Amino acid sequence: MKISDLKAGDKFISEKLNVDDKQTICTLISYQGMNNYVIDAGGCMLLADGDDEVDFCFSFWIHD
Numbered sequence: 121m122k123i124s125d126l127k128a129g130d131k132f133i134s135e136k137l138n139v140d141d142k143q144t145i146c147t148l149i150s151y152q153g154m155n156n157y158v159i160d161a162g163g164c165m166l167l168a169d170g171d172d173e174v175d176f177c178f179s180f181w182i183h184d
Contacts, residue, residue: 123148123157124170132174137161146174 126132126148137144149158155170 121174122170123159123168123172123174124155126174134161134168134172134174136172137166 121132123132123134128148128150130148132146132148133143134146137146144162146162147160149160149165151157151170152167157168157170159166159168
C-alpha cells in the first residue's frame, strides 16, 4: 500500500521510519500537492512522497 492510497487521519507503520526495530505509528495529516503528503511520525511532522510504501494500515482506533 502507498501513502497516496490513505486518507487524512489514517494510521500506518512505515519501515523507513523504524529505528532500532521500534515501530513508529504515523498518521497522515494532509495532501500538499505534487504527490507530497504531511505525516505525523511520533510527534514529528514530515513531508513524505505519495509513492512511499507502508506495510500496514490500521483500520481501528489505537489507544495511546
